[in-house]
Amino acid sequence: MKFILISPSDSTTGGIESMHQFGRAIKDLGLQCEVFYVGKTNKAQEYFSFYGLDKSKSIDDKENNIVIFPEIYTNIIHKIKKSKVGIFWLSIDNYLYRKRDSFLKDKFNEIRSLIGGRIPTFRMKNYIHLAQSQYAKNFLKTKGLKSFLIEDYINEDFLKSAIDIDLSLKKPVITYNPSKGKKYMDLFKKLFPEINMTPLVGMTRVEMIKCLKESMVYLDLGQHPGRDRIPREAAVQGCVVMTSKFGSAENSLDVAIDEFYKTNTSYNDILKLGPKVHEIFKSFSEHLENQAKYRRIIMNDKDRVQLNVKKFIDNFSF
Numbered sequence: 001m002k003f004i005l006i007s008p009s010d011s012t013t014g015g016i017e018s019m020h021q022f023g024r025a026i027k028d029l030g031l032q033c034e035v036f037y038v039g040k041t042n043k044a045q046e047y048f049s050f051y052g053l054d055k056s057k058s059i060d061d062k063e064n065n066i067v068i069f070p071e072i073y074t075n076i077i078h079k080i081k082k083s084k085v086g087i088f089w090l091s092i093d094n095y096l097y098r099k100r101d102s103f104l105k106d107k108f109n110e111i112r113s114l115i116g117g118r119i120p121t122f123r124m125k126n127y128i129h130l131a132q133s134q135y136a137k138n139f140l141k142t143k144g145l146k147s148f149l150i151e152d153y154i155n156e157d158f159l160k161s162a163i164d165i166d167l168s169l170k171k172p173v174i175t176y177n178p179s180k181g182k183k184y185m186d187l188f189k190k191l192f193p194e195i196n197m198t199p200l201v202g203m204t205r206v207e208m209i210k211c212l213k214e215s216m217v218y219l220d221l222g223q224h225p226g227r228d229r230i231p232r233e234a235a236v237q238g239c240v241v242m243t244s245k246f247g248s249a250e251n252s253l254d255v256a257i258d259e260f261y262k263t264n265t266s267y268n269d270i271l272k273l274g275p276k277v278h279e280i281f282k283s284f285s286e287h288l289e290n291q292a293k294y295r296r297i298i299m300n301d302k303d304r305v306q307l308n309v310k311k312f313i314d315n316f317s318f
Contacts, residue, residue: 002032004056006069009039012047014229015090018132018152019070020048022088025309027052071095074119086128089136093225093247121145133227135248148312153301154232161209162236170238172281175200175215177230180222181244184265188221192274200230212237216284217277221265224249231255232298240280240287256294
């Protein structure tokens with residue numbers, strides 16, 4: 001039996017890293033696992049080389065093998081004739097082409113994706129389903145699909161640097177990802193121009209860690225298509241995390257912070273955010289302690305992935 005993971009060759013996103021982490025855990029259990037990269041570049045292979053997964057030159061489509069696709073590639077699943085097929089659900093919103101800026105646009109994009117060849121969920125009964133988040137697992141359950149929760153973990157550099165957090169360095173600053181929730185972040189900045197905000201853009205990993213170590217709050221009003229990385233990276237660097245209630249951020253398992261730190265995105269809801277941020281700045285230590293459980297969960301993510309993968313292997317009949 002051999003696992004073959006299908007990965008875009010030019011993507012180094014958190015979701016694709018999750019698949020490589022799954023592959024590493026498979027290999028650690030003494031099983032074979034290779035990656036077949038779709039595309040002509042070596043970007044992903046080089047970026048994730050430290051996971052030690054072999055590159056497959058072709059998809060070895062044999063009866064005893066298991067080919068795992070990310071949900072964005074369900075349009076090419078039909079090429080597998082003999083192997084068992086699995087789908088790793090890394091981003092529900094990306095599968096649905098959901099941007100959450102407009103309901104009508106989201107619905108139009110979803111229909112267009114199905115017309116373009118993506119398999120609808122009602123035709124996925126015979127596939128193995130792996131979930132990167134509880135959000136994905138919940139979605140699949142509503143479609144009548146059983147799935148195995150795998151999860152993922154953040155980069156070791158963020159975990160190592162989390163050991164030494166100097167709270168004296170903290171400043172009343174919000175960090176944020178400018179590529180997420182732009183519509184709502186722009187409104188927040190317009191309503192509260194007095195709050196200092198630093199976009200996490202154009203930074204090396206070392207620069208990003210330094211920035212997070214010096215910030216009090218990480219704010220993410222965007223969609224959360226899976227169990228997102230940057231909120232977790234910010235949390236272990238001693239930032240108080242605040243999010244929207246979109247996607248995975250809606251449930252208390254994927255983003256395990258109190259409701260005080262989550263918000264809807266209407267004008268009135270965003271209007272209430274400024275006073276909350278000022279309160280966090282004023283009583284930072286107290287709010288940081290309120291998220292201690294969230295940080296402990298993140299620090300144990302890697303061990304939990306190993307256990308989840310072993311449970312998947314032990315409980316699935318191949």
